[in-house]
Amino acid sequence: MCNDRDLDTPQRDFLALMEAGTLPLMAAPMFLVSGPELVVACAKAGITGSFPAANARNLDILDAWMAHTRDAVQAGNAATPWALNMIVHKSYDRFDRELELVRKYQPRIVSTALGSPRRVLDTVHGYGGIVMADVASPTMARKAADAGADVLVLVSSGAGGHTGHYHPFAFVAEVRKFWSGPLGLAGAVTRGTDIRAAQLLGADFVLAGTRFIATAESQAMPAYRDMVVSSHLEDLVQTKAVSGVLANWLKPSLEAAGFTEEQLREEKKIDFSGDIVDAPKAWKTVWSAGHGVGGIHRVAPVGDVVRELRADYDNALRMEQIQLQALCRRYLAAAPSH
Numbered sequence: 061m062c063n064d065r066d067l068d069t070p071q072r073d074f075l076a077l078m079e080a081g082t083l084p085l086m087a088a089p090m091f092l093v094s095g096p097e098l099v100v101a102c103a104k105a106g107i108t109g110s111f112p113a114a115n116a117r118n119l120d121i122l123d124a125w126m127a128h129t130r131d132a133v134q135a136g137n138a139a140t141p142w143a144l145n146m147i148v149h150k151s152y153d154r155f156d157r158e159l160e161l162v163r164k165y166q167p168r169i170v171s172t173a174l175g176s177p178r179r180v181l182d183t184v185h186g187y188g189g190i191v192m193a194d195v196a197s198p199t200m201a202r203k204a205a206d207a208g209a210d211v212l213v214l215v216s217s218g219a220g221g222h223t224g225h226y227h228p229f230a231f232v233a234e235v236r237k238f239w240s241g242p243l244g245l246a247g248a249v250t251r252g253t254d255i256r257a258a259q260l261l262g263a264d265f266v267l268a269g270t271r272f273i274a275t276a277e278s279q280a281m282p283a284y285r286d287m288v289v290s291s292h293l294e295d296l297v298q299t300k301a302v303s304g305v306l307a308n309w310l311k312p313s314l315e316a317a318g319f320t321e322e323q324l325r326e327e328k329k330i331d332f333s334g335d336i337v338d339a340p341k342a343w344k345t346v347w348s349a350g351h352g353v354g355g356i357h358r359v360a361p362v363g364d365v366v367r368e369l370r371a372d373y374d375n376a377l378r379m380e381q382i383q384l385q386a387l388c389r390r391y392l393a394a395a396p397s398h
């Protein structure tokens with residue numbers, strides 16, 4: 061984590077929020093998986109949770125979800141914020157009405173997906189909120205930074221949902237050449253050790269999605285949670301055939317939905333218009349997970365997951381301390397002074 065950085069107020073606020081939490085971790089927004097119950101459980105466990113606005117079947121339900129989440133999070137743990145995720149793609153026709161609800165309920169963090177964060181900036185900054193942009197390439201990261209996003213999340217290869225293409229080592233390094241603001245890493249974060257590894261690469265925090273599918277508070281169907289628990293890295297198939305965007309899908313769910321090898325090579329047209337919650341196959345019967353799926357061994361309440369991650373993170377720090385002492389003895393003691 062960088063300390064001497066030229067940060068503006070929303071960026072300093074964001075890093076302070078991450079430092080105040082149980083871990084520098086956010087539960088990522090997941091279509092048809094994350095809702096208010098998951099977000100409130102995250103706040104109780106001391107981490108920031110988020111849900112996609114599109115998960116609410118209609119705007120009245122979204123209104124009720126946002127009211128409930130705001131009140132429950134504030135009542136439980138005022139220091140922990142919650143985040144709303146918005147589709148900002150031009151074909152998404154609920155955007156303007158969702159933005160009105162953002163103005164009304166003022167989630168501390170608004171994250172944007174599938175387009176430029178520019179569309180939400182004035183509204184969110186208007187009430188002192190923080191805008192976070194998910195990006196899948198250095199070019200997208202630069203555009204989001206130029207558009208005024210406060211926080212960037214690098215969705216790297218192996219991520220669940222609409223996955224990234226780039227290896228996190230290289231991706232973080234490229235973006236850190238021009239971005240000193242708060243930086244999150246998403247993709248296959250399943251263990252506390254992964255969180256520490258992301259920090260060593262240069263990220264400030266992580267977003268974990270798949271890790272929270274098999275939780276008591278997720279909206280995933282029991283069969284989906286069980287499939288996550290029983291699946292491993294090689295059970296994932298990466299294709300554009302299901303939603304039109306490259307994503308990782310669980311092979312048994314593709315097979316059950318009748319996808320053939322040939323269909324998996326096809327590219328579906330991208331379209332977020334209409335009632336996407338009622339989309340027949342994508343997401344509802346075909347289930348997504350990230351490359352970290354093999355590290356999930358049971359369905360558990362969010363509180364237990366966060367406790368396990370924290371214990372593993374603490375253990376990683378202890379191991380690192382021991383390794384560092386040994387490495388310093390071996391290398392620094394033998395190194396010529398410069």
Ligand SMILES: Cc1cc2nc3c(=O)[nH]c(=O)nc-3n(C[C@H](O)[C@H](O)[C@H](O)COP(=O)(O)O)c2cc1C
Nearest residue numbers: 088089090091173219220221247248268269270350
């Ligand atoms: C089932 C599922 C649905 C997702 N839906 C969304 C979404 O609606 N909006 C979004 O920005 N990201 C979505 N994502 C991506 C996550 O926010 C996050 O980037 C990803 O889960 C991180 O990778 P991981 O699953 O390996 O932890 C989804 C991911 C999954 C697994």
